[in-house]
Amino acid sequence: MSSFTLPEPAARRATRRGSRPGRRSSATPLAEKAIEWSLLACGLVSILTTLGILAVLLVEAVGFFEQVSLADFLGDTEWTPLFADKHFGIWPLVAGTFLTTGIATLVAVPFGLLAAIYLSEFAPQRARRVLKPALEVLAGVPTIVYGYFALVVVTPMLQEVFPSLAGFNALSAGLVMGIMIIPMVSSLSEDALHAVPMALREASWGLGAGRLVTIFKVVLPAAMSGIVASIILAVSRAVGETMIVAIAAGQQPRLTLDPTVPVETMTSYIVQVSMGDTPTGTLEYRTIFAVGVTLFALTLLMNVLSRRFVKRFRYGASR
Amino acid sequence: MSVGVPEIRDGASIRRRGRNLGERAFVALSLLAIAIPLLILVGLVAHTLSDALGRIDWDFIVGYPSRRASAAGILPALVGSLWLIGLTALIALPLGVGAAVWLEEYGGRSRLAGFIEVNIANLAGVPSIIYGLLGLGLFVRFLGLDRSVLAGALTLSLLVMPIVIMATREALRTVPGHLREAAAALGATRWQVIRQVVLPMSLPGILTGSILSISRAIGETAPLIVVGALTYMTFLPQDPGDPFTALPIQIYNWVSRPQEAFLVNAAAGIMVLLVTMLTLNSAAILLRNRLQRRIRR
Numbered sequence: 257m258s259s260f261t262l263p264e265p266a267a268r269r270a271t272r273r274g275s276r277p278g279r280r281s282s283a284t285p286l287a288e289k290a291i292e293w294s295l296l297a298c299g300l301v302s303i304l305t306t307l308g309i310l311a312v313l314l315v316e317a318v319g320f321f322e323q324v325s326l327a328d329f330l331g332d333t334e335w336t337p338l339f340a341d342k343h344f345g346i347w348p349l350v351a352g353t354f355l356t357t358g359i360a361t362l363v364a365v366p367f368g369l370l371a372a373i374y375l376s377e378f379a380p381q382r383a384r385r386v387l388k389p390a391l392e393v394l395a396g397v398p399t400i401v402y403g404y405f406a407l408v409v410v411t412p413m414l415q416e417v418f419p420s421l422a423g424f425n426a427l428s429a430g431l432v433m434g435i436m437i438i439p440m441v442s443s444l445s446e447d448a449l450h451a452v453p454m455a456l457r458e459a460s461w462g463l464g465a466g467r468l469v470t471i472f473k474v475v476l477p478a479a480m481s482g483i484v485a486s487i488i489l490a491v492s493r494a495v496g497e498t499m500i501v502a503i504a505a506g507q508q509p510r511l512t513l514d515p516t517v518p519v520e521t522m523t524s525y526i527v528q529v530s531m532g533d534t535p536t537g538t539l540e541y542r543t544i545f546a547v548g549v550t551l552f553a554l555t556l557l558m559n560v561l562s563r564r565f566v567k568r569f570r571y572g573a574s575r
Numbered sequence: 576m577s578v579g580v581p582e583i584r585d586g587a588s589i590r591r592r593g594r595n596l597g598e599r600a601f602v603a604l605s606l607l608a609i610a611i612p613l614l615i616l617v618g619l620v621a622h623t624l625s626d627a628l629g630r631i632d633w634d635f636i637v638g639y640p641s642r643r644a645s646a647a648g649i650l651p652a653l654v655g656s657l658w659l660i661g662l663t664a665l666i667a668l669p670l671g672v673g674a675a676v677w678l679e680e681y682g683g684r685s686r687l688a689g690f691i692e693v694n695i696a697n698l699a700g701v702p703s704i705i706y707g708l709l710g711l712g713l714f715v716r717f718l719g720l721d722r723s724v725l726a727g728a729l730t731l732s733l734l735v736m737p738i739v740i741m742a743t744r745e746a747l748r749t750v751p752g753h754l755r756e757a758a759a760a761l762g763a764t765r766w767q768v769i770r771q772v773v774l775p776m777s778l779p780g781i782l783t784g785s786i787l788s789i790s791r792a793i794g795e796t797a798p799l800i801v802v803g804a805l806t807y808m809t810f811l812p813q814d815p816g817d818p819f820t821a822l823p824i825q826i827y828n829w830v831s832r833p834q835e836a837f838l839v840n841a842a843a844g845i846m847v848l849l850v851t852m853l854t855l856n857s858a859a860i861l862l863r864n865r866l867q868r869r870i871r872r
Contacts, residue, residue, distance in 0.1 A: 286633060287766070288765060292677070292765075292766075295674070295677035296677050296681065297673075298673030298674040298686075299678060300670075301736070302691060302695050303691060305699065305736070308700060308709050309701065309705060309708075311712075312708060313705075313708060315712070316712065319657050360786070367609075370604060370606065370608035371608050371609045374602065374606060374609065375609075384645060390614050391612075393616070394612055394613070394616060395790065398793075398796070398849075398852070400793025400796045400826050400845075401623075401849070402829065402843055404623065404841055404842070405619040405623070408841075409623075419803065435616070438612050443640055446738075460625075465763055467598055467599055467600055468601055472654065484810060492700060493700075496704065496705070498702070498703065498704045498797035499823075501785045502797075502827075503827070503830055509660065523702065525706075526708070526797075526801060527797060527800055529705070530707070530800045530801045531806070543785070544708065544801075548704075552701065552705050555700060555702055556697065556700070556701070559697060559700035560697070565695065
């Protein structure tokens with residue numbers, strides 16, 4: 257580190273590298289500006305990405321809604337764009353998405369919260385250093401691998417308990433997805449718990465409250481906005497998750513909350529159409545963009561909401 | 576009930592100790608909440624490994640897909656994934672690092688910087704399949720790249736860019752401000768400070784963070800399906816304009832077939848995928864250690 261507290265003289269570095277000694281002194285104001293602008297251009301790519309997403313989704317979705325009325329899209333209860341008798345009601349896909357997401361959330365919230373409480377309130381430093389990255393691994397496994405697990409391992413195991421379970425079902429996809437999003441809940445929740453000032457805990461102990469009482473009556477309420485943010489983020493991740501549900505939950509859009517039958521989510525519908533040979537410009541092709549817009553709006557809403565909550569706990573902690 | 580004051584050295588030690596039965600039970604429960612998911616993951620990987628072991632051999636790695644499960648290989652998918660990851664690194668690294676440098680070193684608290692920042696945070700939350708739709712509409716159709724490796728890599732680049740930017744910013748923030756000031760006081764211009772002080776010091780962090788984020792792209796399936804990766808390919812892509820397939824696509828193809836034998840192929844494919852990811856990650860960590868040694872010297 258010491259050699260970088262001061263930059264070496266330019267000449268020496270240049271000779272050591274044996275290359276173009278004149279280059280380092282060429283920092284003309286013009287070149288400086290050019291560099292700044294090109295770096296800014298890199299940053300602007302991210303804004304172009306957002307605009308690109310909006311443009312692509314909206315252009316194709318507008319084409320879709322010219323042929324299918326919004327009333328049908330939101331009013332019909334059947335989704336059969338690939339059949340002869342076409343219906344374009346989004347609700348079966350929404351129901352499939354919420355069913356799998358709901359199951360995943362039911363798994364991830366208790367596991368994630370308990371993990372967060374342990375890591376923040378009980379774990380010795382050494383355990384924290386090992387367990388935190390270990391939990392993160394859960395979110396790093398490719399989703400296609402989780403999909404395989406759900407279909408090949410979890411569903412047959414569940415079928416031994418519930419013989420009526422279909423080969424494709426929302427239950428096993430949701431359970432496996434829940435495991436995947438545990439780290440989303442645990443790591444942001446742990447940050448929130450950690451940000452609760454020590455003085456609050458000490459005050460509670462001083463009043464004679466035990467440690468569990470302190471955690472549940474003082475620390476958790478104080479960190480609540482951060483915890484809510486983490487849950488919203490995890491839910492949004494589950495809503496946008498694709499491969500697990502595409503592989504294990506089936507491809508039959510139906511308006512049901514029964515976790516034992518095949519369903520279809522918004523994401524797995526997009527996969528289903530993409531795997532087939534649907535020609536560009538047809539109505540079937542445009543349906544995936546209409547579904548995409550719905551999915552995008554839903555996740556964006558949740559992400560914005562989640563950041564609101566995060567902000568609140570950050571400000572709350574600094575007060 | 577009293578809190579054991581005498582032994583307290585820091586906040587952590589007072590937080591740590593479980594005292595009565597209720598607390599112990601709660602700690603045990605929380606430990607289970609961490610252990611169970613991890614054990615499930617280990618069990619699932621072990622299960623897959625045992626399925627895959629009989630199938631993985633050299634012929635599988637260098638073979639081409641086949642309608643007979645026992646003759647099928649994974650070479651086109653492996654090569655396709657390496658193409659994708661290479662191109663993605665070439666595109667996403669400079670763009671992501673550039674954007675991060677601008678945000679950290681030039682943007683400051685300006686409104687534009689704030690806007691870009693919020694925008695990146697939003698992009699990081701966009702489901703990957705939406706990026707697939709973007710790639711399909713923009714690269715495949717509008718720019719006419721067709722269903723090529725390049726279109727796939729561009730899509731993945733946009734997908735990982737927010738993560739690369741965040742990792743790079745983290746690394747840039749570890750460079751103490753007084754080094755920038757010292758360099759500036761010696762007459763270095765802004766870019767000279769960045770080029771000769773900030774970047775060399777943060778390079779290990781930038782590289783590790785970026786390689787880790789890019790290695791995640793190798794497991795991405797949904798956007799590639801939407802962009803139009805082939806599911807059955809009997810030749811290798813030769814240049815960025817060629818059609819392609821990728822490891823996760825091949826695995827998906829095998830998983831979605833009803834025959835048991837193809838599921839075994841999928842398990843073997845998953846092992847190849849996981850080993851490829853692990854290799855990339857270890858390479859990132861080795862690289863960081865080497866660079867860190869060089870800098871510390």
